[in-house]
Amino acid sequence: MPEPLSPAGLRALDRAHVWHPYGPMPGRQEPLVVESASGVRLRLAEPAHGQHELVDGMSSWWSAVHGYNHPVLNEAARDQLDRMSHVMFGGLTHEPAVRLAARLVEITPEPLQHVFLADSGSVSVEVAVKMCLQYWRSAGRPAKQRLLTWRGGYHGDTWQPMSVCDPEGGMHELWSGALPRQVFADEPPAGFDAEPDAAYATHLRELIAHHADELAAVIVEPVVQGAGGMRFHSPAYLRVLREACDAHGVLLVFDEIATGFGRTGRLFAAEHAGVSPDVMCVGKALTGGYLTMAATLCTTAVAEGISRGEVPVLAHGPTFMGNPLASAVACASIELLLGQDWEQEVKRIGAGLRDGLAPAGDLPGVREVRVLGAIGVVQLDHEVDMESATRAAVREGVWLRPFRDLVYTMPPYVTGDDDVARICRAVCAAAREG
Ligand SMILES: *Cc1c(COP(=O)(O)O)cnc(C)c1O
Numbered sequence: 001m002p003e004p005l006s007p008a009g010l011r012a013l014d015r016a017h018v019w020h021p022y023g024p025m026p027g028r029q030e031p032l033v034v035e036s037a038s039g040v041r042l043r044l045a046e047p048a049h050g051q052h053e054l055v056d057g058m059s060s061w062w063s064a065v066h067g068y069n070h071p072v073l074n075e076a077a078r079d080q081l082d083r084m085s086h087v088m089f090g091g092l093t094h095e096p097a098v099r100l101a102a103r104l105v106e107i108t109p110e111p112l113q114h115v116f117l118a119d120s121g122s123v124s125v126e127v128a129v130k131m132c133l134q135y136w137r138s139a140g141r142p143a144k145q146r147l148l149t150w151r152g153g154y155h156g157d158t159w160q161p162m163s164v165c166d167p168e169g170g171m172h173e174l175w176s177g178a179l180p181r182q183v184f185a186d187e188p189p190a191g192f193d194a195e196p197d198a199a200y201a202t203h204l205r206e207l208i209a210h211h212a213d214e215l216a217a218v219i220v221e222p223v224v225q226g227a228g229g230m231r232f233h234s235p236a237y238l239r240v241l242r243e244a245c246d247a248h249g250v251l252l253v254f255d256e257i258a259t260g261f262g263r264t265g266r267l268f269a270a271e272h273a274g275v276s277p278d279v280m281c282v283g284k285a286l287t288g289g290y291l292t293m294a295a296t297l298c299t300t301a302v303a304e305g306i307s308r309g310e311v312p313v314l315a316h317g318p319t320f321m322g323n324p325l326a327s328a329v330a331c332a333s334i335e336l337l338l339g340q341d342w343e344q345e346v347k348r349i350g351a352g353l354r355d356g357l358a359p360a361g362d363l364p365g366v367r368e369v370r371v372l373g374a375i376g377v378v379q380l381d382h383e384v385d386m387e388s389a390t391r392a393a394v395r396e397g398v399w400l401r402p403f404r405d406l407v408y409t410m411p412p413y414v415t416g417d418d419d420v421a422r423i424c425r426a427v428c429a430a431a432r433e434g
Contacts, residue, residue, distance in 0.1 A: 007033045007045040021169060029155050029387060037068035040415045042399055048389060056401040057409035057423040061401075062226070062258050062287030066336055067412040073288050076332035080325050083353075088324040089117075095325035103334055104295055108268060109276035112297040116314070117322040121257040121283035122156030122159075124294035125219075127316050128279045129160040132217035135302050138309025144216045145190020148183040148208060148250070151276035153220060154227035155255050164219055166228045169404075183211050188233035191224065192272075196236035204237065205244045206340045212248035217279070219253040223269040223372075226258035230377045230408050232370060235273035242275045251302065257294065262342050263410060265350065265373035278302050288333030291326035337413075343415045349374040349420055353409070360431050367405070376424070377408040378431045389434025398426030407431045 004179035005013070015026045016121055023029075032054075033045035041053045044341060048054075065071065080096060081270060087094060101115035116131075118124040129147065136144035147164055155161035162172040163179040172179070185207050189197045208218065222238050225231045237253075245252040254277040263285065266272055270280070274412040279302060283294030306314055353376035360378045361369045367381045384402045400423075407430045409423050 010045070011139055026035060027115060028324040029390075039067045039069070039413050040419055042068075049395045051394055051397045054397055055241060055411075055415070055419045055422055055426075057393070057398050057400045057411055057426065059285075059412045060289045060409050061261065062284040062410055063287070065261060065263075065285045065413050066333065067414040069288075070288065070336070072336050073290055073329055073332055076328050077290065077325060080328035083324070085325045086320065086323050088319075089318065090317060094322070094324050094327075095326045096331060097322035100327045100330050100334075101295075103331060104297060105167055106280070107229050107334070107338070108282075109270055109282060111276050111278075111299045112280055113300050116296040116298075116299050116316070117178055117327070118283075118294045119318050119320045119323070120156075120292050121281065121294045122158040122161050123318060124281040124283055124296045125155045125161040125259070126158055126256060127296040127314075128219070128253050128255075128281050130316060131279055131296065131298055131302055131306060132253065134309065134311075134314065135251065135305040136216050138305050138312075143214055144250075146180070146182055146211065146214045146216065148185065148211060148215055148218045149220055150188050150204075152187040152225045152228045152231055153255075153404075154225065155219065155221075156257075156359070164397050171227075183207060183215065187231070188225075188237050190231055190233065192232040192234060194234055196240075198232045201237065201240045204240050206243075208244040208248050208250060208402050212250060213246075215250045217251040217253050218245055221269075222254045222256065222259060222275075223264055223272050224259050224375065227403075229404070230375070230379070230406050232372045235269075235275075236417040238273035238275045242273075242277075245278075249276040253277055253279040253281070255281045256390045257281050261285040261337060262346050263373050263375060263415070265343070286333070287326050287330045288336070290329045290333070292364065293321070293323060293326035293330055304407045323418045342413060346374045348417070349411055349413065349415060352417055352420035353411075353424060356421050357427060362429065366431055374413065375408070375410045376427065377406060380405045380407070380431060380434070384430075386434070389430035392429040392433040393426040396422060396426035400426060400430055402430060403434060407434060 035040050035045040036043045040055050116127050150166040150168050153165050163182050165172045256268050260282040280300045287293050353371045357369050357376050368379045370377045388401045407427050
């Protein structure tokens with residue numbers, strides 16, 4: 001084993017050589033050094049603002065739903081590690097990937113029958129887009145190449161996903177001239193419980209009808225728009241999309257990478273609407289936050305359409321496709337989730353967030369407090385000062401990562417009531433000081 005680096009030495013090397021998400025090189029903010037993590041707590045290599053441990057209010061970006069260092073997931077990883085960490089998927093197959101695919105088919109909406117295992121959420125969206133375009137090409141409709149989405153979305157950072165992220169104010173505005181030009185509907189009216197807006201439904205229908213000849217698919221995040229702005233909308237609009245897509249020969253893709261595996265209170269957010277997409281992406285919580293993996297599921301009609309075409313294959317095959325280690329942990333994570341009353345845990349956390357975040361509504365500079373499932377959001381009327389907001393949260397012993405005008409949390413489902421209350425105090429402190 002090499003000599004461990006001192007925290008200061010590690011930070012110096014990090015600064016000199018390592019890119020961090022959405023950061024410049026060298027980074028502007030000094031990252032905290034995490035030494036280990038267990039349950040809902042991140043252990044720091046050196047104390048920050050008096051705290052040696054932070055309760056993770058972010059679930060490592062929606063993924064670590066069972067918390068860290070979980071004995072069941074550790075065991076699944078160890079067991080698989082002793083058999084094989086990886087083997088190529090071309091011409092070979094193995095039990096972890098087959099089990100995972102079959103389980104995903106079982107738990108997702110019924111018409112989804114086929115699974116493409118990808119190595120990240122963005123790649124699973126690329127695959128979804130490729131499936132849709134190729135479906136129409138195979139059907140003799142090669143002009144159907146564009147995508148329609150609503151504003152305010154986020155679908156990842158590679159090229160096709162960037163083209164359907166919110167075109168304004170988002171992270172990818174810089175590339176608007178270089179990206180494929182997609183069709184954008186207005187942002188869905190806010191509010192999960194809001195009465196559906198008939199004018200907006202008409203807007204969606206008309207836009208889909210108008211562009212039908214060039215549209216391969218509509219792609220949206222169902223019910224919760226995550227990194228595009230943490231907004232919730234009525235499930236009724238998903239039914240409108242399904243009907244309009246069926247009426248005009250357009251495929252429907254749901255990106256459930258953030259919403260999947262119970263986060264919104266249903267196992268998949270599509271269930272709020274009782275609607276099934278033609279193609280669906282899952283990721284983030286798929287492996288319980290242990291390893292990078294995502295999946296694109298599609299219907300038999302889509303799979304057969306592609307496989308009947310002039311090029312009767314889906315030409316995509318990541319090197320680490322179906323990674324056994326990630327597949328084994330994903331299988332264990334799904335069983336761990338379904339083997340408990342996860343709905344009750346998500347409800348419990350949601351209730352804790354509602355109680356604990358209510359005081360934020362009275363703070364100056366706060367525009368709105370909203371909670372859905374185990375997601376809590378405080379929206380400010382100004383851009384958050386990330387450094388002071390983060391510092392305020394760390395002082396409360398909590399890890400948060402605010403962005404734009406948003407201080408938000410989606411805690412691991414195993415977060416106890418006291419820790420949920422602590423997270424809420426930290427969100428309020430970050431909203432006050434950010
Ligand atoms: C995070 C996210 C992605 C991208 O996933 P990566 O694994 O980061 O590539 C795509 N869509 C949604 C809705 C996401 O939240």
